[in-house]
Amino acid sequence: MSITILFLAVIAAIAAWWLSQQRLTAKPWLEEGPIIATGASSLPAAKIGLGVFLAVVGSVFALFISAFLMRMDMAEWPLLPAPKLLWLNTGVLVSSSVALHSAQLAARRGNIARVRSSLLAGGLLALAFLAGQLAAWRILMAAGYFLATDPAAAFFYVISGLHGLHVLGGLVALGGVTDKAWRGVDVSQVRLNVELCAMYWHFLLLVWLLFFGLLLLA
Amino acid sequence: MVDATIGAAEGVSPAEVEDVELYHPRSWLTKYVFSQDAKIIAIQYSVTAMSIGYVALVLSWLIRLQLAFPGRFSLIDASSYYQFITMHGMIMVIYLLTALFLGGFGNYLIPLMVGARDMVFPFVNMLSYWIYLLAVAVLVTSFFAPGGPTGAGWTLYPPQAILSGTPGQGAGIILMLVSLILFIIGFTMGGLNYVVTVLQARTRGMTLMRLPLTIWGIFTATVLALLAFPALFVASFLMLFDRVLGTSFFMPAIVEAGEHLKYSGGSPILFQHLFWFFGHPEVYIVALPAFGIVSDLISTHARKNIFGYRMMVWAIVVIGALSFVVWGHHMYVSGMNPEFGFFFATTTLIIAVPTAIKVYNWVLTLWQGDIHFTVPMLFALGFIVTFVNGGITGLFLGNVIVDVPLSATMFVVAHFHMVMGVAPILVVFGGIYHWYPKVTGRMLNDKLGNLHFWVTFLGAYAIFFPMHYLGLMGVPRRYYELGETAFVPPSAATLNVFITVAALVVGAAQIVFLFNLIWSLFKGRSAGGNPWRATTLEWQTPKTPPGHGNWGEELPIVYRWAYDYSVPGAKQDFVPQNQPSVQRAG
Numbered sequence: 001m002s003i004t005i006l007f008l009a010v011i012a013a014i015a016a017w018w019l020s021q022q023r024l025t026a027k028p029w030l031e032e033g034p035i036i037a038t039g040a041s042s043l044p045a046a047k048i049g050l051g052v053f054l055a056v057v058g059s060v061f062a063l064f065i066s067a068f069l070m071r072m073d074m075a076e077w078p079l080l081p082a083p084k085l086l087w088l089n090t091g092v093l094v095s096s097s098v099a100l101h102s103a104q105l106a107a108r109r110g111n112i113a114r115v116r117s118s119l120l121a122g123g124l125l126a127l128a129f130l131a132g133q134l135a136a137w138r139i140l141m142a143a144g145y146f147l148a149t150d151p152a153a154a155f156f157y158v159i160s161g162l163h164g165l166h167v168l169g170g171l172v173a174l175g176g177v178t179d180k181a182w183r184g185v186d187v188s189q190v191r192l193n194v195e196l197c198a199m200y201w202h203f204l205l206l207v208w209l210l211f212f213g214l215l216l217l218a
Numbered sequence: 219m220v221d222a223t224i225g226a227a228e229g230v231s232p233a234e235v236e237d238v239e240l241y242h243p244r245s246w247l248t249k250y251v252f253s254q255d256a257k258i259i260a261i262q263y264s265v266t267a268m269s270i271g272y273v274a275l276v277l278s279w280l281i282r283l284q285l286a287f288p289g290r291f292s293l294i295d296a297s298s299y300y301q302f303i304t305m306h307g308m309i310m311v312i313y314l315l316t317a318l319f320l321g322g323f324g325n326y327l328i329p330l331m332v333g334a335r336d337m338v339f340p341f342v343n344m345l346s347y348w349i350y351l352l353a354v355a356v357l358v359t360s361f362f363a364p365g366g367p368t369g370a371g372w373t374l375y376p377p378q379a380i381l382s383g384t385p386g387q388g389a390g391i392i393l394m395l396v397s398l399i400l401f402i403i404g405f406t407m408g409g410l411n412y413v414v415t416v417l418q419a420r421t422r423g424m425t426l427m428r429l430p431l432t433i434w435g436i437f438t439a440t441v442l443a444l445l446a447f448p449a450l451f452v453a454s455f456l457m458l459f460d461r462v463l464g465t466s467f468f469m470p471a472i473v474e475a476g477e478h479l480k481y482s483g484g485s486p487i488l489f490q491h492l493f494w495f496f497g498h499p500e501v502y503i504v505a506l507p508a509f510g511i512v513s514d515l516i517s518t519h520a521r522k523n524i525f526g527y528r529m530m531v532w533a534i535v536v537i538g539a540l541s542f543v544v545w546g547h548h549m550y551v552s553g554m555n556p557e558f559g560f561f562f563a564t565t566t567l568i569i570a571v572p573t574a575i576k577v578y579n580w581v582l583t584l585w586q587g588d589i590h591f592t593v594p595m596l597f598a599l600g601f602i603v604t605f606v607n608g609g610i611t612g613l614f615l616g617n618v619i620v621d622v623p624l625s626a627t628m629f630v631v632a633h634f635h636m637v638m639g640v641a642p643i644l645v646v647f648g649g650i651y652h653w654y655p656k657v658t659g660r661m662l663n664d665k666l667g668n669l670h671f672w673v674t675f676l677g678a679y680a681i682f683f684p685m686h687y688l689g690l691m692g693v694p695r696r697y698y699e700l701g702e703t704a705f706v707p708p709s710a711a712t713l714n715v716f717i718t719v720a721a722l723v724v725g726a727a728q729i730v731f732l733f734n735l736i737w738s739l740f741k742g743r744s745a746g747g748n749p750w751r752a753t754t755l756e757w758q759t760p761k762t763p764p765g766h767g768n769w770g771e772e773l774p775i776v777y778r779w780a781y782d783y784s785v786p787g788a789k790q791d792f793v794p795q796n797q798p799s800v801q802r803a804g
Contacts, residue, residue: 001491001495004449004495005542005543008445011445012539015441019535022425022426023426023427024426024528024532025528026425026528027528028427028428028527028528028778029523029527029779029781029782031778031779032777032778032799033778033798034423034775034776035423035425035428036422037425038420038421038422038423038424038425038426039425039426040417040419040420041418045338045339045414045418046339048414048417048418049338049339049410049414052409052413052414052444053406053410055444055445056406056444056448059444059445059448059449063448063449063452063492067452067456067467067488067492070485070488070491071467071484071485071488074483147463147464147465148463148465148466150483151465151466151467151483151484154459154465154466155467158455158459158465
């Protein structure tokens with residue numbers, strides 16, 4: 001559970017930092033009268049909501065990876081030949097994230113044309129990543145590694161599958177934003193959505209890099 | 219993050235404060251059924267949770283009938299007995315207590331108590347309820363599935379949960395796991411709302427340190443749940459793969475009836491780690507809202523400010539953080555490294571410190587208070603006593619050396635029923651008697667309420683006190699019947715009959731409560747806006763029950779903390795949070 005504890009320690013550190021800004025040593029029984037700042041963040045609620053959601057998803061992946069590592073420490077851990085294709089997929093996912101980052105920058109600068117093209121590129125690259133992951137699954141299956149063959153294969157299918165489902169879910173949201181951007185709305189109306197998509201994409205990239213790294217180390 | 223400066227210090231002009239766009243329902247269907255109003259969602263959550271809770275109550279009757287009169291009732295055989303205890307536990311812990319405290323109380327109280335118009339993501343909030351309802355429906359379906367619901371115990375330990383000897387091995391366990399996964403998805407949607415609403419939608423003047431403790435409890439519990447439920451999600455998900463797709467995450471190589479099963483190399487201990495990594499925080503997911511609510515009930519009904527408000531807040535946060543590093547105390551008998559046992563025993567005992575601080579502060583709040591023995595107050599007092607009782611046996615069980623001989627006995631059953639069954643349920647009742655007037659505009663009947671309290675409170679002790687004794691005698695838990703056992707004297711059977719009679723009576727009292735809820739809806743005394751003369755914002759709404767959007771034209775402004783009761787020299791013995799200055803007598 002060390003990975004999970006580490007993850008929770010990070011969350012706890014963020015929570016502690018946030019709480020330290022909230023005047024928890026105030027003596028509310030002495031403070032009568034209006035207080036101007038409630039301590040609420042100036043960030044939009046949607047962004048904070050996504051941040052909390054990513055903490056939940058992060059917790060899910062941290063636990064899956066913990067289970068993966070704990071199982072690895074036990075006897076009978078077979079080796080899984082990681083298909084070379086995964087390197088290519090990783091590159092595609094990185095470029096998808098880069099595309100969304102540039103969409104975010106363009107949205108801040110107010111360049112709607114750039115936003116549109118970057119969103120489209122990011123979405124297509126994410127689709128390519130998913131196709132690549134499916135191809136990697138087929139390579140493994142052709143080599144005789146099925147879901148129930150051994151624990152290494154099972155963990156790989158489950159974690160990469162769940163990651164893929166999260167990418168797919170992100171694509172639904174991204175599709176909506178892209179559609180909105182192409183309909184010729186003002187850039188200010190999509191800026192927040194683009195930023196949320198970029199945040200989600202970077203998070204999924206980070207999860208994938210961690211998992212892929214552990215897979216190579218194993 | 220930069221602190222938002224909302225308004226100016228001297229004389230806040232309401233026009234400068236941004237108000238939220240509210241979703242306005244257009245039809246009866248979107249107003250009362252597919253409603254995005256947190257108050258309606260709260261009622262939907264509460265009614266669903268209580269309905270399924272009554273099913274679990276009936277199951278507990280059946281369990282007790284079997285234990286008192288083994289083999290007397292033909293509808294309870296060994297399989298159905300295990301199915302009843304599994305469903306009773308699972309429903310009570312997750313589908314009733316978690317859903318009621320967070321989905322029910324959370325939805326109703328958070329927007330009102332922080333001075334918001336609604337939750338921040340109302341559509342997601344609505345989805346949360348419907349997914350919860352679906353989870354409950356899947357759970358109920360398993361009762362009618364071939365082979366019935368799973369009988370693996372509420373902990374669903376593999377490998378036995380998916381082996382053919384366990385009742386409900388066919389469809390039951392699959393439906394159970396699917397239902398849990400749905401519950402967690404639905405809860406996450408609601409949880410995002412509860413957290414972000416407390417963070418971002420507090421009205422002007424409502425700093426964190428002015429929040430009522432109810433909100434602190436619900437907020438912290440939600441954070442715990444958001445981080446802990448993923449462990450149950452992962453455990454359920456992987457077990458579903460083991461059961462349906464033949465993977466071996468948790469399943470070791472097993473020979474069943476002379477035949478090698480397809481599983482090999484999985485780890486049942488891995489499941490235990492995941493399950494209890496959720497399971498222990500779950501105790502506090504239920505306890506922290508109870509702590510918060512009880513603080514507010516005691517302060518209001520004793521007309522006294524809460525003692526040590528800051529301590530209470532810090533204790534909630536510390537308990538929440540500690541609850542993530544004690545899960546191993548549920549696994550002392552799993553054969554784990556004794557060094558780990560020492561670590562987990564230490565962390566477990568440390569939790570007693572902030573918890574004891576809270577108990578002292580409740581008692582000191584009562585000290586020299588103007589105590590009104592209203593029904594909510596009776597339940598709150600009942601909670602303190604019960605929680606101390608259950609907590610002290612927790613100190614016993616937290617020690618490895620005491621836990622090992624007691625762990626599979628009725629002592630554990632008695633302990634956790636006191637501390638996380640009876641205690642939080644008393645707060646649920648106290649909370650319902652307290653806020654029912656706000657939700658419906660009518661008071662619950664006092665006489666029936668008193669009857670309900672005394673029968674439930676004394677009855678619960680009649681049930682669970684003797685059960686500790688049974689456990690110390692060595693009566694094992696999870697046994698369908700004891701039969702002839704050398705170390706269990708015949709008097710244990712007599713005691714079991716006594717416990718069962720008490721359980722039947724306590725159950726009947728809950729039917730009185732149900733009757734009271736329905737009867738008072740039509741015939742209850744009209745409550746007015748603030749029948750308890752309470753300070754918190756939900757009692758200051760322009761309308762009772764609060765209308766759509768909660769507040770009239772303008773959001774309230776908060777000038778003080780939530781506990782200005784019996785302020786010296788004040789005209790009234792309470793000063794609402796939104797009252798600018800104390801009106802002096804004379």
